[in-house]
Amino acid sequence: MILVPASVLTRRVLQHWARQPATPLFGLAFSIMLLLIFALLFGGAMRVPGSDGDYIAFLLPGMLTLAMMFGIEATMSAITADSKKGITDRFRSMPIPSGAVALGRSGADMITSVVELGVLVIGGLLIGWRVEAGPLGALAAIGLLLWLRFALLWVGIFLGLALRNEGATTAVQVLVWPLGFASNVFVAPETMPAWLGAIAQWNPISATATATRELFGNPTGITSGWLADAAIPLAIAWPAVLLAVFVPLAARAFRRLR
Amino acid sequence: MTPIPVLHARGLRKNYRATAALDGFDLDAGPGIHGLLGANGAGKSTAVNVFTTLIRPDDGEAWVAGHEVRTDPRGVRRSIGLVGQAHAVDEILGGRQNLVMFGRLFGLAPRLAKARADESLERFGLSEAAGKAVGGYSGGMRRRLDIAVALLLDPAVLFLDEPTTGLDPRARREVWRAVREVADRGTTVLLTTQYLDEADQLAGSITVMDAGRVIANGTPAELKRAIGGDRIVATPADAGTLPTTAAVLRDALGVDAVEDADAGSATVPAPAGTTSLAEALRALDAAGITLADLELRRPTLDDAFLALTSKENS
Numbered sequence: 001m002i003l004v005p006a007s008v009l010t011r012r013v014l015q016h017w018a019r020q021p022a023t024p025l026f027g028l029a030f031s032i033m034l035l036l037i038f039a040l041l042f043g044g045a046m047r048v049p050g051s052d053g054d055y056i057a058f059l060l061p062g063m064l065t066l067a068m069m070f071g072i073e074a075t076m077s078a079i080t081a082d083s084k085k086g087i088t089d090r091f092r093s094m095p096i097p098s099g100a101v102a103l104g105r106s107g108a109d110m111i112t113s114v115v116e117l118g119v120l121v122i123g124g125l126l127i128g129w130r131v132e133a134g135p136l137g138a139l140a141a142i143g144l145l146l147w148l149r150f151a152l153l154w155v156g157i158f159l160g161l162a163l164r165n166e167g168a169t170t171a172v173q174v175l176v177w178p179l180g181f182a183s184n185v186f187v188a189p190e191t192m193p194a195w196l197g198a199i200a201q202w203n204p205i206s207a208t209a210t211a212t213r214e215l216f217g218n219p220t221g222i223t224s225g226w227l228a229d230a231a232i233p234l235a236i237a238w239p240a241v242l243l244a245v246f247v248p249l250a251a252r253a254f255r256r257l258r
Numbered sequence: 259m260t261p262i263p264v265l266h267a268r269g270l271r272k273n274y275r276a277t278a279a280l281d282g283f284d285l286d287a288g289p290g291i292h293g294l295l296g297a298n299g300a301g302k303s304t305a306v307n308v309f310t311t312l313i314r315p316d317d318g319e320a321w322v323a324g325h326e327v328r329t330d331p332r333g334v335r336r337s338i339g340l341v342g343q344a345h346a347v348d349e350i351l352g353g354r355q356n357l358v359m360f361g362r363l364f365g366l367a368p369r370l371a372k373a374r375a376d377e378s379l380e381r382f383g384l385s386e387a388a389g390k391a392v393g394g395y396s397g398g399m400r401r402r403l404d405i406a407v408a409l410l411l412d413p414a415v416l417f418l419d420e421p422t423t424g425l426d427p428r429a430r431r432e433v434w435r436a437v438r439e440v441a442d443r444g445t446t447v448l449l450t451t452q453y454l455d456e457a458d459q460l461a462g463s464i465t466v467m468d469a470g471r472v473i474a475n476g477t478p479a480e481l482k483r484a485i486g487g488d489r490i491v492a493t494p495a496d497a498g499t500l501p502t503t504a505a506v507l508r509d510a511l512g513v514d515a516v517e518d519a520d521a522g523s524a525t526v527p528a529p530a531g532t533t534s535l536a537e538a539l540r541a542l543d544a545a546g547i548t549l550a551d552l553e554l555r556r557p558t559l560d561d562a563f564l565a566l567t568s569k570e571n572s
Contacts, residue, residue, distance in 0.1 A: 008362040016350045019391060086344025090407070093310045095335040096363055258313045 002097040009104020013078075014111070024112065027074065028119050035063050035120060038186060039127055049188045051219035057132075058219050060124040061141070061212040062185035065205050067116050068149040069180045072156040073173050075109050079160025080169055083257060098254055102157050106150065113149045117142060132217030141215035144235045148208045151239030154246040161253035185209050188221030201227050204242070207234035262321050263288045264415055264446040265309065270318035272304055272470075279304040280315065281470035287448060291441045293461030294450040295563065301470040302450040303343065306419045309448070310340045323414040339408030339416045343423065345400055346407070349393035353384050353403050356392060360407045378406040382436060398429025405436055409445075416440055418449045422456060434460060454559035464559075466566055474566050481562040488531050490538050493523040493551040500524060503547055510541035528554060 043055040183206040189197035210231035222228040263286045270283040307313045311331040325333030361371030382402040422430040466474040504515040504524040528534035
């Protein structure tokens, strides 16, 4: 049975929050801050190709996607902290299925992500974002966002187990920014230099951002090109590819931690 | 056929790139406290990590309570408790929350896990701090919680990897008391330490390691005996009388004396222990030598350890 130990470990993280609520609250405050900076500070100057609506209609699905991406860093730091302290070694020396530790972590991180999406959606609604499609589409959009988060958290688990020194951790914390920004989260690839636009279109998080925009009935900022047609299948496929690569890598890194 | 000892290793090897952390390591240990002694880098922790399935050996076999680490790691994990060098408890949670969490991970039902947690807190004197975050515990309390977690399922073998490193003398004593109590209940304890007095205090048998191999096995008394018996160290008040002091001791006991001009003392073997000491005192007194210090020195495990490792290196 893997679910019992996994749920015990998920509960552990919830107990952490109860004892130190500043950590999750600061994370949420950061997401809200980023949303407000882009919506209110930069929003007035932004033009979305193929749309004359408000920037927030384009921005919010992108912000939701970026929040899923930035979760990598939280997952990685938590895993690294445990391996450094020796608590991971204790788990490894105990008769529990090896996947339980990672599954427990993902349970906790998925709960955080749902809360974070909820807070960002409410924040978005307050500053003028609207769901223009039906509730089923909106639910499907949330589903795709969580699917991306689930895949990326395994990337975080792998990096947390594999990169044990401070320098590598900092490098990842810095690199999530260009990786997150080189996408269509904030601006349409059409407005970028051709080479950067190409990278942005191929960025896995662009697929999810575009798919959620379509499902919410918001402008995608795409007037032509393959991404417009392929967004939803790609938003399903990309996380599946990430999982196929990083779940085995994470399992291997856990077995060979020392 | 003789049964396999609770802990049994033959020809363990583990290489990290060019260096051999374990280089043909053998061990047999049964119930009681077994000390694994060695300098930093001698391979003690690697041996513990192999026994606790944290690292796979490159070669050799290691059995724990009848389970082999490579062929039956789950069987091994069901039979052991591990207290590693790093604190392996959750610092944000309270002591009781930790015990309940680990009890649940060990497969105890919620109510049983809670009952077991309360028993453990009582047994290790942590009841009063049960709700306090472990981050605020003293070093000794944290170690005791560490040990309590490792013992939740009454394992056949408890591994303690340098359990008192960094603790103050009072906390060390607290931990020693807890370890003795565990061994008295019939648990096999493998204790690694760099502190020879710790092994001397706790262990019934000792294995000395150097460069990934065993260089000596025995009881603390046997190891001390192996490097020679008691000695008398006489320090005259007037350094000028040191040669006379040495000569008097030589004649009185009929043995060779060694003069240490730096320490201002003469050392001779004491074949008859305290009787030799009394003879030495009478002879020195008769010769009119005023002493600053006269000492009967028993060999310590430090002496044994230094003698063994220097023999090995020469």
